[in-house]
Amino acid sequence: MNWSKMNFSIKQLFFIMVGTAIYAFGLNILVIPNELMEGGVTGLALLLNYAFDLPPSYMTLIINIPLFYLGWRLFGKQSMILTIFGTVSLSVFLWLMEFSIKNQWIEPFQNNDYFLTTLYAGVASGVGLGLVFRYGGTTGGADIIARAGHKLKGWSIGKVLLAIDFVIIGVSIFYIEKEKILYTLVVVFIAARIIDFIQEGAYSAKAFTIMSEKSEEITEVISNELERGLTLFMTKGAYSKKHREAVYCVVSRREIRRMTILIKSVDPKAFIIIGDVHDVLGEGFKEEEV
Incomplete structure (x- = not known):
């Protein structure tokens, strides 16, 4: 060992x-x-x-x-x-x-x-x-x-x-x-x-999954305004069969309201899923030795 x-x-x-x-x-x-x-x-x-x-x-x-x-x-x-x-x-x-x-x-x-x-x-x-x-x-x-x-x-x-x-x-x-x-x-x-x-973990955050036709614009606004990292991944609608990019981003609790406003300012029709995230480690959040 x-x-x-x-x-x-x-x-x-x-x-x-x-x-x-x-x-x-x-x-x-x-x-x-x-x-x-x-x-x-x-x-x-x-x-x-x-x-x-x-x-x-x-x-x-x-x-x-x-x-x-x-x-x-x-x-x-x-x-x-x-x-x-x-x-x-x-x-x-x-x-x-x-x-x-x-x-x-x-x-x-x-x-x-x-x-x-x-x-x-x-x-x-x-x-x-x-x-x-x-x-x-x-x-x-x-x-x-x-x-x-x-x-x-x-x-x-x-x-x-x-x-x-x-x-x-x-x-x-x-x-x-x-x-x-x-x-x-x-x-x-x-x-x-x-x-x-x-x-x-004592520290908890929120994960946003955003479905929008304007994923690139949303990514740019969030990156510039909140300075948070984002991930883009391809999705396919079960009914429409259309392919589109979805945006994934984790923010602190105090940024939830601002995040929502930024998304809606770019695309009022964006579909947003907000979920709980616990014990977030990495840049912009907390660092912890395992």
């Missing part, structure tokens, strides 16, 4: 560790003391903690061991290394948090304002898992089951994950208050939104 690849691997491992540390902090300081829940294997570990007082740090790892074997057989070691690292890292940080709370080095966050607690818990879970996922890791568990189901049976990964979460959170109704389950849904929703935000 050359130095650049080694450097990249260290960066991945570092941010996976940071993500699992944040996630473990949220679980031990916010989720568990207030008897909230999580989905997946982590949720199962919390359920065993509420029912039998078993420590989540050990149970998370124990439940995942047979799943590691399944994943290793089905997907190969290369695919599983970061998953195993992320899961072990999570267990280690969960244990450190449990040890710190037991020795009163850290105080759990408990109050009667459950809305505030769920907000903090959702943010901590979202930021932690978002970093883990962004840098190629997972925390094992349900993700392995879902991928195995997809490979062996063709099941939808999303539906399998949803079914697992539904069962685990559903069973928790026998051990925690119904009101806490409703707050758990808020935690899951907030976490999911933040995970998407971190994975897609």
Whole structure:
């Protein structure tokens, strides 16, 4: 392995560790003391903690061991290394948090304002898992089951994950208050939104696809006024059978209105498609090392 690849691997491992540390902090300081829940294997570990007082740090790892074997057989070691690292890292940080709370080095966050607690818990879970996922890791568990189901049976990964979460959170109704389950849904929703935000990137832009008889004139105006790069490609109308050039251009959000005005000033009849673009890299946007 050359130095650049080694450097990249260290960066991945570092941010996976940071993500699992944040996630473990949220679980031990916010989720568990207030008897909230999580989905997946982590949720199962919390359920065993509420029912039998078993420590989540050990149970998370124990439940995942047979799943590691399944994943290793089905997907190969290369695919599983970061998953195993992320899961072990999570267990280690969960244990450190449990040890710190037991020795009163850290105080759990408990109050009667459950809305505030769920907000903090959702943010901590979202930021932690978002970093883990962004840098190629997972925390094992349900993700392995879902991928195995997809490979062996063709099941939808999303539906399998949803079914697992539904069962685990559903069973928790026998051990925690119904009101806490409703707050758990808020935690899951907030976490999911933040995970998407971190994975897609904080910077987002808009992509314009422009269909016009005056593509050359539009290209010239945008290039001169906005100084943005453009791409021309040939299209063929399904009904008219006519060939024409389409224009593709990515702009920042603040340039959307100006872009539209420029296009309409050249061709009021231009057909414009505007789509979301996330994490734009390159000249005129942001530069980022991978």
